[in-house]
Amino acid sequence: xxxxxxxxxxxxxxxxxxxxxxxxxxxxxxxxxxxxxxxxxxxxxxxxxxxxxxxxxxxxxxxxxxxxxxxxxxxxxxxxxxxxxxxxxxxxxxxxxxxxxxxxxxxxxxxxxxxxxxxxxxxxxxxxxxxxxxxxxxxxxxxxxxxxxxxxxxxxxxxxxxxxxxxxxxxxxxxxxxxxxxxxxxxxxxxxxxxxxxxxxxxxxxxxxxxxxxxxxxxxxxxxxxxxxxxxxxxxxxxxxxxxxxxxxxxxxxxxxxxxxxxxxxxxxxxxxxxxxxxxxxxxxxxxxxxxxxxxxxxxxxxxxxxxxxxxxxxxxxxxxxxxxxxxxxxxxxxxx
Numbered sequence: 001x002x003x004x005x006x007x008x009x010x011x012x013x014x015x016x017x018x019x020x021x022x023x024x025x026x027x028x029x030x031x032x033x034x035x036x037x038x039x040x041x042x043x044x045x046x047x048x049x050x051x052x053x054x055x056x057x058x059x060x061x062x063x064x065x066x067x068x069x070x071x072x073x074x075x076x077x078x079x080x081x082x083x084x085x086x087x088x089x090x091x092x093x094x095x096x097x098x099x100x101x102x103x104x105x106x107x108x109x110x111x112x113x114x115x116x117x118x119x120x121x122x123x124x125x126x127x128x129x130x131x132x133x134x135x136x137x138x139x140x141x142x143x144x145x146x147x148x149x150x151x152x153x154x155x156x157x158x159x160x161x162x163x164x165x166x167x168x169x170x171x172x173x174x175x176x177x178x179x180x181x182x183x184x185x186x187x188x189x190x191x192x193x194x195x196x197x198x199x200x201x202x203x204x205x206x207x208x209x210x211x212x213x214x215x216x217x218x219x220x221x222x223x224x225x226x227x228x229x230x231x232x233x234x235x236x237x238x239x240x241x242x243x244x245x246x247x248x249x250x251x252x253x254x255x256x257x258x259x260x261x262x263x264x265x266x267x268x269x270x271x272x273x274x275x276x277x278x279x280x281x282x283x284x285x286x287x288x289x290x291x292x293x294x295x296x297x298x299x300x301x302x303x304x305x306x307x308x309x310x311x312x313x314x315x316x317x318x319x320x321x322x323x324x325x326x327x328x329x330x331x332x333x334x335x336x337x
Contacts, residue, residue, distance in 0.1 A: 011226035011258050012168050012197035017142055018056045023111040026061040027084035029091055037079060038068040053170070057117040057144060063089040071096030071123065078131070078317070083107035088114035088141070097123040097150075104317070108135040113142075114165075120147040124177060128155045131315060133324075136163035143169045151177030151206070158314045159200075161188035161217075162327050166195040173202045175209035175240075186215040187311030187324075190223035190255075191331050201230035204240040204270075213244035216311035218304055218328075219255035220335035226257075231272060232264040242272040249307050250280055251300070251335060301332050 031039045042064050063084065073096060083089060087109060095101055099122075107116060114136065122128055132145060141163065149155055159171060173182045182202055190196055202211030217225045231242035242265075248257030261274035281303055289299035305325060315321050 011260070012199065012228070014053065014142075014168055017140065017168060018052060020113050020140070022056070022059065022062070022113050022115045023087055024061050025087040025111065026063055027087050027089070028063045029065045029084060029089050030082045031065065031067060032080040033067065034075060036070055036073065040066040053142070053144060054117075057115045057142070058090065062115065063087070064092070065089065066092045066094075068094045069096055069099050069101050071098055073099040073101055075100070076102055078102040078104035081105040083109050083116065085109060086111055088116040090117045091119070093118070093120045095120065095122040095126045095128060098125040100127045102129045104131045104133070106133045106135070108137060110137040112138065113140045114138045116141065116143040118145045122147070122149050122153045122155065124151040124153065126150070126153045128153070129314075129316070130155065130157040131317070131320075132157070132159045133320065134159070134161050134163045134169075136165045138165045141165040141167040143167070145169075145171050147173045147182070149173065149175050149177060149180040149182060152179040153177065153181075155182040156314055157182065157184045158312060159184070159186045160312055160315070160324055161186065161196070161198070162324060164192070164194065168197045169199070171198065171200040173211065175202065175204050175206055175211055178206040179208050180206055181210040183212045184214070185311045185314055186213075187308045188215075188217040188225060189308065189328060189331055190217065190225045191220045191335065192223060193221070194223045194225075196224070197226040197228070199228040199230060201232065202242065203232040203234065204237040204242055205234055206240075207237055208239040209237060210241045211243075213246075214311060215246045216308055217248045217257065218251065218308055219248065219257055220251045220331060222252070222254040224256040226260070228260045228262065229274065229276075230262045230264070231274065233267050233270050233272060235266040237267050238269045240267070240270045242270070244274045246274075246276045247307075248278045249304070250278070251304070251332075301329055304328060304332060
């Protein structure tokens with residue numbers, strides 16, 4: 001498990017969250033996949049458990065779904081995972097050696113207090129495009145996603161956070177094998193009175209591993225968003241690279257954003273860097289558009305689209321991209337009303 005957990009990071013009151021009981025509805029996630037992919041439900045699989053968060057997430061009642069993708073699997077059609085409508089759940093994904101797979105994971109669950117855990121194990125040489133789309137309609141969600149990558153595994157992971165809940169999201173990637181690479185792009189839109197915290201961490205364990213984090217968040221109304229980026233290069237991970245950007249854009253005086261880059265470097269022969277910003281809409285960009293006849297409301301939406309698109313640029317599904325940007329436009333229209 002990762003060295004850093006949610007309680008160790010700023011602006012996220014996890015201990016208080018975990019005092020609440022999860023909703024007691026039990027329902028299964030649905031999976032659409034070819035016959036060569038094995039799907040097991042409520043199996044006796046052992047999810048990783050190493051912290052109070054893990055214990056809370058795995059406490060019954062909680063459905064469990066296990067997906068096994070065989071070695072040398074090669075299909076660009078996404079395997080689709082859809083969370084249950086009224087509760088959370090646990091999902092464990094195994095990706096075999098040299099498999100080439102696209103994963104599309106979507107949660108739009110409702111409820112009071114949901115727990116969601118998704119773990120991915122990838123064997124040597126696997127190539128993975130992973131899209132996680134969160135559109136929760138719950139009051140509170142505690143979510144943990146955790147990827148473990150073997151030798152020469154390449155992971156391209158996009159997380160779209162377009163939910164209505166408050167809570168916390170931990171996104172952790174361990175680069176265990178030499179030559180493993182991960183790029184994690186996060187795009188978040190928060191509105192109303194949401195209070196949401198993201199911890200996106202990559203740990204370089206293997207030699208010549210590469211971990212890049214890019215987080216973009218937009219806030220309207222009275223929303224509060226905290227981005228924590230954690231890059232950790234452990235001793236012995238020679239020749240590795242860790243880079244991160246954490247940027248928050250606030251559209252109202254009542255919104256509050258935090259961007260906290262954290263770099264932990266225990267090896268000399270490495271490269272690492274970070275950038276962070278919390279700001280309002282760029283007045284120069286607004287002036288440029290409005291001086292060319294673009295109305296202020298539309299100019300603002302164009303600026304926001306461009307800002308968030310950096311975090312969502314890897315989404316290949318055109319229909320899903322259109323849906324996300326429609327949500328952005330609707331949220332901004334409501335905020336302007």
